[in-house]
Amino acid sequence: MEGPLYQRIAEDLRRRIARGDLPVGSPLPSESQLCEEWAASRGPVRQALSALRAEGLIGGGRGRPPIVRTSQVPQPFQTLLSFSRWARSLGRTPGQRTLEIARRPARQEVADALAIDEGDFVVELVRLRLLDDRPTMVERTTFVESVGRLLLSFDFDPDKRSIYAYLADQGVDLSVARHVFDAVAADPTDASLLEIPEGAPLLRERRRAGSASGEPYEYSDDRYRPDVVTFTIENAEQAHPSVARAWRPAPTGSL
Amino acid sequence: MEGPLYQRIAEDLRRRIARGDLPVGSPLPSESQLCEEWAASRGPVRQALSALRAEGLIGGGRGRPPIVRTSQVPQPFQTLLSFSRWARSLGRTPGQRTLEIARRPARQEVADALAIDEGDFVVELVRLRLLDDRPTMVERTTFVESVGRLLLSFDFDPDKRSIYAYLADQGVDLSVARHVFDAVAADPTDASLLEIPEGAPLLRERRRAGSASGEPYEYSDDRYRPDVVTFTIENAEQAHPSVARAWRPAPTGSL
DNA sequence: GAATCCTACTTGTCATGACAAGTGGACCTC
DNA sequence: GAGGTCCACTTGTCATGACAAGTAGGATTC
Secondary structure: OOOOHHHHHHHHHHHHHHOOOOOOOOEOOOHHHHHHHHOOOHHHHHHHHHHHHHOOOEEEEOOEEEEEOOOOOOOHHHHHHOHHHHHHHOOOOEEEEEEEEEEEEOOHHHHHHHOOOOOOEEEEEEEEEEEOOEEEEEEEEEEEHHHHHHHOOOOOOOOOOOHHHHHHHOOOOOOEEEEEEEEEEOOHHHHHHHOOOOOOEEEEEEEEEEOOOOOEEEEEEEEEOOOOEEEEEEEEOOOOOEEEEEEOOOOOOOO | OOOOHHHHHHHHHHHHHHOOOOOOOOEOOOHHHHHHHHOOOHHHHHHHHHHHHHOOOEEEEOOEEEEEOOOOOOOHHHHHHOHHHHHHHOOOOEEEEEEEEEEEEOOHHHHHHHOOOOOOEEEEEEEEEEEOOEEEEEEEEEEEHHHHHHHOOOOOOOOOOOHHHHHHHOOOOOOEEEEEEEEEEOOHHHHHHHOOOOOOEEEEEEEEEEOOOOOEEEEEEEEEOOOOEEEEEEEEOOOOOEEEEEEOOOOOOOO
């Protein structure tokens, strides 16, 4: 383990919480105990605890020791980015049928989103995503060519493996994303793939994702059956909002 | 000004930034200067700067002074809660036509959301919301009776004043909310009010808001014209997500 | 003139010490 | 036993001092 002392302390505590060594509801070691453990002064120890507090992992306050609040902080970024990872985190089985993968010139809308010129080559991927074998979402993703060419390689099968896991292995840094939600009517393709009437309302997520420096790598137009998937924002006056994609088990799910 | 020193320092800096005394892009006073100003040690000063950094107000790093990044931190909670406040923050003119305000027994779905029994009395409010006189959203809001009775009072006109501002004055503490997004087809009422064909896709936000202790006060079913309003989530791997309601000026807005 | 080096200044990290404020339990009193 | 008091222990806040790491600009060298 490297880095500053306070980060090592925080990392160690995070691991102990995640592994259940420090179960939910149990108190953390007191500051003075942590100081002894690490032969550190209170500065780095308090900095580490402050980081965990900001992540929502621990609570507590003056006079009482910090309490473990939750064993795992939700990871909204990965959850919103990868359909298959999200499905598995819910204990459901993701599936997919790749309908088309093509290298072609970018349309205007795509070029705008990816900050390239109209006509520049991009790699487009159209997939039907399934949840427990039920048609759930039609995904039309466009990658800039430098990233997309990795997907055209012969040793990658988009029906077997997560695209994002594969791209991460290849060194593609996807770490910022912007999701815009609206509603659209199902076009004939959507309707036949999702097994709904043409014109039925679909929840559309348009996503642009890219590197930390803001360079866009992918643009996607995803259309969900609203009776299967919803998106949720939890919001409090004095806290950071949390966002999540939610699966709707019953036809008329409650809020 | 009261409270701990570091909070007073942070508050003072926030005010200086908000008032334009420290414009966007300009460097803050160095830590040592702040120490002199406040006759404080580096501890509280750094704690204050750290708070501003967490709020996204300032940037900077080792070796370079902190830079003002933005003069006002977005307030996603209020922005998502109050339509009129959101509209005004965009420089647009909100409008509204109250179609119905009634005291009646709760339906099943509403009772579930408000954690009351079916048949308990609630106050329902149906409003058409306008943006620059264009029909934008149909809002069907239900309040628990203790809150709703405030709206039935004669000295409140829902077409003149923000409901949330009024309720806040009356001591109603709305500070946590949960928003669930999906898509629905416009029913005949939606269609005629929003001036769209029946069956057209609408972006639906179902919102439950309540007190900090989790007691629900209102449940709302809001249906937006997707060509006017979208919702956006900005997401980064190592940062808290930010959420916003967005106005779509052009018929085919870009991402 | 251009590249390099050096230096003053900045923030990041950590140690040590001190006191205030709040909690919870042991203890005592009634 | 009920209630109040006291005290040890916790975290919150702040001061002081030190060194590391990074930046930016001037001085030096080529």
